[in-house]
Amino acid sequence: MISERTQAAIDRFKSKADGPLLEIEGIRKEFPGVVALDDVRLSLRRGTVHALMGENGAGKSTLMKIIAGIYTPERGTIRLRGDEVTLSGPLDALERGIAMIHQELALMPYMTVAENIWIRREPLNRLGLVDHAAMARRTRDLFARLNIAIDPLTEVRFLTVAQRQMVEIAKAVSYDSDVLIMDEPTSALTETEVAHLFAIIRDLKSRGIGIVYITHKMNELFEIADEFSVFRDGRYVGTHASNEVTRDDIIRMMVGRDITDMFPKEPADISDTILSVDGLSLDGVFHDISFDLRKGEILGLAGLVGSGRSNVAEALFGVTPATSGRIRIDGQAVRIASPADAMKHGMAFLTEDRKETGCFLPLSILENMQLAMLQDQNVRLGFVEQRAVNRQCAEMRETLRVKTPSMDERIENLSGGNQQKVLIARWLLTRPRILILDEPTRGIDVGAKAEIHRLISRLAGQGVAVIMISSELPEVLGMSDRIMVMHEGHMTGILDRAEADQVKIMELAAR
Template identity: 75%
Template sequence: MVLSPQTMAAVRQSGAIPGAEYLLSAEGVRKAFPGVVALDDVQFKLKRGTVHALMGENGAGKSTLMKILAGIYQPDAGEIRMKNQAIRLASPLDALENGIAMIHQELNLMPFMTVAENIWIRREPKNRLGFVDHGAMNRQTADLFRRLNIGLDPESLVGELSVANRQMVEIAKAVSYESDVLIMDEPTSALTETEVEHLFTIIRDLRSQGIGIVYITHKMNELFEIADEFSVFRDGKYIGTHASTDVTRDDIIRMMVGREITQMFPKEEVPIGDVLLKVENLTLDGVFRDVSFEVRSGEILGLAGLVGSGRSNVAETIFGVTPATSGTISIDGRQVDISSPTEAIRNRMAFLTEDRKDTGCFLPLDILENMQLAVLQDRYTRAGFVQEGKLARDCQEMSAKLRVKTPNLYERIENLSGGNQQKVLIGRWLLTNPRILILDEPTRGIDVGAKAEIHRFVTELARQGVAVVMISSEMPEVLGMSDRVMVMHEGRVTGFLDRAEATQVRVMELAAQ
């Protein structure tokens, strides 16, 4: 059936699809990887002009299904239909040609190319001589940004942008394809509250144009804010679909994990000991200045602040990634010179970075190789030889303790879900037996069940006397887990709040000074 332009305009406006109730559907989809059935006879149906949230724990199969719909993976069985027509998606290009675009959780931009070049790659406007017309490309990008109210320079290098701004470039790139279906995988993981609201404005505008949006998130507040309906997966199986107005947060969690989550933030009162880490007047020129704080044994110090406040930069400097311009760091009352991560590890310090793809995981290596990297030259080496048996046993025990979903430790880490990759990285640092643990966004992109497990594990470490510094953009996590909260704004410390006085309002007042 061929529709007239007038009919198609009416379809986009009304959301009705002649001859088809759903814009995109998948039936009986199965996908297996070595040792793991990622999807087992699942279904999914997306209506035109709606936001459909996809929920589930890490490893539930959400991203696998979306990668099938985006043409990255091919299913072992099942059927995919677009506008009531069966389609075969053998590549991402096939998906784009069928009107399906995806914004991935792990950003896939070219850092040494400009914003405009990233958006229009392989679709660059050409001049009459057949060369790329950079002027036209920049103008097209500027027009796109005006439409989406994104305040970026088309000629900026992507590598110089913040993670949040790179996310906006990815969103603009996906919208530029004028697709009927837009898949968003954890699109707000690196965005501030203001940026999230901006993204929601964009989503509402796209929805009003009849575009179907698949929204993958672990953030319950986002589900009720933006989604019309949601589907839940668990352990590779389809559990059910409901309108977002028909259920509560607890209903969703029960569907996701198959059990009750009784306490998301299991903070316990534990004995607070002597000062383990003391930072005085730490400065990194052009980034942050005169940062001073201390953390005691058994204490969890939360670091809060807006994107660009300098929280992560302070953590990297303490760990020796970017040595300070001035200031001192002391451990157990003794001033130390931490000029590299190796020195930090020797001082029994551990640091989980915020970007697991770029600065955490070695994607081509397996789980065992990734987990053992920080301890190879220390605890498991005797007379120049690695005690491989003991190391493997301890890695296996750590994997089991953190509930990493994998057939074995020889699975390549790139085949794991984002949350399971994060657990492997946490295990890497816990194997070093740290006394000072710095966690930068430890539960970003992790489901509610895994979050609760990690929070309990952090509480247990504090009980054992570990000094914990936790950086998080999620206010409930900062308030729920911290004994004290240090707030930063534009590279300086604006205040400290004890647990009893720390509220979202007080933190935001200090963060916006």
């Protein structure tokens, strides 16, 4: 016969097991000059995916960093498996079973995949030295479980962005945590890779792991999430089961208003050819790329990850100059051997990876925004006309609705989407004639996406020629006048807006 004390202990255990895996209540977090979170809450159940939605700057990533032990809140309560906890740092969170996959990847490029996954947990041999063979074996076993085809001995610097993302996911899974936070995990993945990731997530759910999933992609929410919570301006708005609401309901909760047109493509006067590319090639990367770009035109560039889209853009801007082929601007042959050459010809280039090739993280928003515009038009007698520069940067901040308490704030303190807006502002301030945008809305919320799309359309209406690379087919179809498709370094076709659809694009992209 069970004693009353034993029965009470069993009841308490069952209560904890049946209750939320993770509970957040009344969390407040402040940074200099801004309240990032104010009285927010979240409840995560075992074996479920809880999506966290909100515009950039809503506080999603800040809350996740609190749960992961990176930030300490000013007040509020965190309960893990029913017990109130205080997290002293990321290692404390990991030891308690909380792992996070960050939006900005943080792998060490000159270490192998295996070394990155097992850092601080390396298996040792009898002499106390790292057993590299055992570490590689563990990694292969982990990858086999997750169906990941990457050599554990490859240095991370040789991996694609998508492969690095899969390594980050495997690393988080390797901790055997029961709380897993994923911050925009599919931002660099193809549709096939997303399907693979979702298979991994479903397997983790079946083992009772609770997953907090941050995304801006509505289709992912309805496919993988069991429930969702919405934050707006650092405050909790509400929580619903995914099958209880529509896409428009969620957008309305996120932005506090209706968005009637995600792709506000306005008619533009497409006129003379401004850029001609003939037989452009880069040895071992892409071959024989030829196309014309006209003033006022938006040319979409589509293809699967690894097709060479970004490489063509980098060659056009002189980041990695082409090894053969011709580039003409206004009918005149030009040699673009560096970004400086491209900028002299009125070109601007928003790169794909804002952290690695875009932001100067220790610098302020103002310093990041003004970097490309300090040319002749803002320099007189060798001195920068700083007052005029400041005014233009402030106007661009308002235009793009960059959320920050001050232009002197370090850009590393902004959300990923607001960092992206600063980089877009940087290049728009140069008043380009040819604008190359590589994944311009990656990591940006639905409200900001519509604003960026409207801005791109307006620029085209002013005669700017735009090349827009995107992995999101609805974006390519909604914004482009023509669409050039690539596959494994080759151009496989160009479609006019009227004839293009997702099926035709994918047929060309997978040819």
